[in-house]
Amino acid sequence: MQRANANRTRRPDRDAGRAPMRRPGGVGSAPPRAARHAGGVHPLVDSRENERLFRYEDGVKQAFDRITPVLKQISAYQHETDFEQRAQQTARQELGFELPPEILADAWICQLDMKRLFAWCVFETYRRYCDAFFSDDPLVADSAEDFAAFLQGCGFHTLDISPCADGRLAHVIRYVLRLPQDHVRRKSYAGATFDVEDSIQKWVEVEMLRYREGRPNLADAPTRYLKVVVYHFSSVDPEHQGCAAHGSDTRLAASEGLKRLEGFREAIENSFCCGASIDLLLIGMDTDTDSIRVHMPDGQGRIDLDTHIDSLGLFGETANLAPADAQAAIERSVAAAVDDAADGMQRFVARLLHNNLSQIAYVRTFHGSHYADIGHAERFIGAGIGFEEVQLRNLMYFAYLNTVEEATKDMDVGIKIFSGLNAAHGLPIPVVVRFDYHGQVPGARERAVERCRHVAAAVAARYAKVFERGLLHVMQVVRDCTGSGPIEVVDCSVMANEFAGAH
C-alpha cells in the first residue's frame, strides 16, 4: 500500500502547547481575547483549542492508519503454529480490538484472507470512532449554547451550510469555521451545488416550527434563514487539486455556488408571500491552507464574485498586533469590503474570519505551510444520509444519496479515487452505506434498513467486477438521529460467505 502515513502530519510543538495561557472564549461567545501566544503565532489564535482539536483528529486518523502496518506484521507469521494467538495479541495491543477468529482460523488452508481482514478492520475502526463520537462528544464547543444567541443577534435564526462533498472540506464546520456542529445544518453536495428543493423543504420546516413552537425563535422576530455555500480551490496546485466537479476552475466553482444561492432565494420569494426571503453568503476555501475568502453581500443582498475578504491576508496583517487591535483590524476590513452591508452580517462575517485564524495557525503548526495530503487521501467511502460524526478532513469520501442511480457520478468518482488508493494495491475499497432515521416515526428504522439493503445491492451490482474479486466491501449502518445513541450495523459483506450464507 502506497499511502504515505509518514509526514502526513507534523507533531505539535509540545512546549508551545503546554505554555500557560488564558483560555479564550469559544465559538459564538464574545470575541476571544487570547493572550499573546507563547510561540507568537497570532494574537487571536486559540492554541489550546488547536491542541485539543489536533489530538482528536490525529487520534482518529492514527487509528485508521495503523491498520495497514499491523496487518503487514501479522501477515508475516500467518503460517506459524501460534498464529491466531499472536495475531490477536498484536491486534489488541496495536489496534485496540480483536480480529474475527473465523478469518484467522482459515489462514492455514491457503493463506490469510487479507482483503476481508483489512475491510473488517476499517469497518470496526469506523464503528469505534462513531461510538466514541456519540458517547464522548469529543468536538463539543464550549460556548455552543451562546452560539444560537449570537446568531440571532446577527439577524439569523438558522445557519444552513452546503460545502462541497469533497473529503477535504469535511471539517469545514468545526475546524475551518470553528462553529458548533450541532448548531449548524450541514448538507454537502458535489461542487457545493446544493439541492434547491431540499433547501426549500428545510425552510418550510423551520418557518413552521417558529410559528407553531417558537423554535428557535418566534416567527415575528426580525431574523432570517441564512444559507451559505462553501466552494473550494487549491493554492498549491490550482489546476489539478481544485474542485473536481468544476474541473478545478475556481471561478466556475464560485459562480455555480452563487447561482444556486440566488436560485434558492428567488424560489422562496416566488413561492411564499408576505415578504418571505432569505440571506445568502458565499465562502471560498483553500483546501491546502484551510484559509477562507468571504464574499459578503452588500446592503441589497448582492454578492460579487470579485469582492472578498481573505483570511490569509488578514492573518498576516494582524499577526503582530495586540489582540484588540487585531480584532479592530478585522472589523475595519469587513466594514470596508462592500457598501452598506447589514450590521449583523458584518458581525457574523467578522466572527468567521476571526475563528478561521485559529485554523490557519492549526495547519501551520501541525502541517507546515500547507497540508502534505493536498489531494484525496480518504480512508473510506460514505454513501447515504447521516455521517454527522464526520467532521475531520480527508477521512471519508462522501456521496450524499438516496439511491445510487441518482448519484452515479459521485459514486463513480469515489470508486475511481479508491481504485487508486486501495484496489490498485490489492486492498478492498471500504464503503459504509448509512441511513439515519427519526426514531419517533413508526417504521422509520425498517425503512432505513431497507434503503441500506437497496443501496448496498446497487453498489455491488454497479461495481460487480471489483466486488466479486473481494476488492470492494460494504457495511450497512443505520442510526436514530434524534438521540445520542450509537450506530447500528445491520449487515456487512465481510462476514458474508457464499457457502455458509451471511452470518
Next chain:
Amino acid sequence: MQRANANRTRRPDRDAGRAPMRRPGGVGSAPPRAARHAGGVHPLVDSRENERLFRYEDGVKQAFDRITPVLKQISAYQHETDFEQRAQQTARQELGFELPPEILADAWICQLDMKRLFAWCVFETYRRYCDAFFSDDPLVADSAEDFAAFLQGCGFHTLDISPCADGRLAHVIRYVLRLPQDHVRRKSYAGATFDVEDSIQKWVEVEMLRYREGRPNLADAPTRYLKVVVYHFSSVDPEHQGCAAHGSDTRLAASEGLKRLEGFREAIENSFCCGASIDLLLIGMDTDTDSIRVHMPDGQGRIDLDTHIDSLGLFGETANLAPADAQAAIERSVAAAVDDAADGMQRFVARLLHNNLSQIAYVRTFHGSHYADIGHAERFIGAGIGFEEVQLRNLMYFAYLNTVEEATKDMDVGIKIFSGLNAAHGLPIPVVVRFDYHGQVPGARERAVERCRHVAAAVAARYAKVFERGLLHVMQVVRDCTGSGPIEVVDCSVMANEFAGAH
C-alpha cells in the same frame, strides 16, 4: 394484438341519458336531491353527471384503442404506391393526427416499422389527451369551490388520499368518490402503503401555510389534516384480482393500510408538540363494481378492520326510497356504525357513500354487473411524479418514483403486465417518464429534465433485452405544475436513430 376492445364497455342507454332531469348539485355542495331517475336506477344517482363522465372516459379510451385497428388497416397496403398518402389520410380520419413521415417513407425498403409507429401513436394520443385535459378541464366539478367549505365544515383543512397505484384505482378521486380532483392531494403507492416521511413533509408544509398565509384556513381554526388510505379487492375473483402488492389478501391490504395510517398519526404526535395530531380514514374499494366500504373511526379515532359501511348494501337498501328517505337511511347507517364518531366525520363519510352510489350506477349502466376488464388492461406505463390528468380507470400503470432503483419492484410488475399485454404480441411497451416541477423555482425545469434523462436511461438499462429489440419505448415529459400549461415532451426513443442520432 389480443386486447379485446369489444365488450370492454357497453354503450349507455341513449334514451335514458337524454331524459329531461334536474341537474343535481355537484361534489361538495348540499346533498343533491336528484329527481327519480327515468330509468329508475336509484333516487340519489346523478345520471347526467354519469353520462358526462362516461362520454369523457369513453372518448379517451377509444382514442387509445383505435390505434391498433387503424395501424392494422394501414399495414395492409404498406407496399402499394400511394401508401404514404393513403396512410396519412386514414390516420387523419381515424386518429385525428398525421403519422411521422420519416417512418412511413422507409416502409418500401423492408417493411413498415410497426413497433415504432405504434409507440409513436400511443405517445401522441397521450400528448393530445394531456393537452385536452389542461386546456378544457373536462373533469371540472360544478361545486369545487364549495368543497373546501364543506370539508372545513366537517373539521378538515386538508384531504390527502393515498390509493393503491394499481391502474384500476386511478379514477378513485373523481369517479368513485366524486370529489374535485384539484381539491384533493392524491399520492398513490403500490399496496397503498404510503411513504410516512413524505406525508409528514406535507403536513409540515400545510401547517406552515396555515400559520403564515392563512391558507386554506387560519392555524387556530379547529380543523385537522385528514389522511385517507384506499385499499382494494375484487368481488368477482377475490383470490386473483385483488391487490397484487398484498397477494390478493384483502384483510392484509386493509391492515397494512391501517398500520401506515396509525404510524403517520403517531409520527405527527411524537414529532410535534401542542397536541399535534391528524384524523384518519380507511376505505376499501371493489375494483369490479367500484363500490366502497368505509371503516369510520370511532370517537377515540380508532379504526376497526371488521367494522365498515358498505355502499353496495346501501345502494340496494335505498334504491326504492324517496330521495330524502334514502339520504336519511345513509345517515342512520353512518351514525350506527361506530360509537361516538365525530359529527364532522359522519357528515364527510355520508357524503362519500352518497357520492359513490352514482359510481355504482355508472358501472351498472355502462358495464353491467361489473367491469369486463376486471384485471389489468392499462394502455401505457407512467413512471415518475405528476400525472394529475390521469383520473381514469385502467388507463395507465403508475410507478411513482424518483429513481428506478427505489422502485424496481413496481417497475418490474409493470413491465411484466405489459409483456403480456403488448410485447408478447410484438407490440412495444410504451413508458411515459414524467417529472412535474414548480416553475417559480429557478433551475427546477432543468432538474426535472435531467431526472427524466436519468430514469429513461435506467429503464432502458434495466430492460435492455426488450428495449434493444424495439419492444420498449420511452417518452420523456416534464410539466410546470403551478399553472395550467401543457406537458412538454423533452425526448422520445421512437424518434432516436442509431445512425442519425436523436432528432
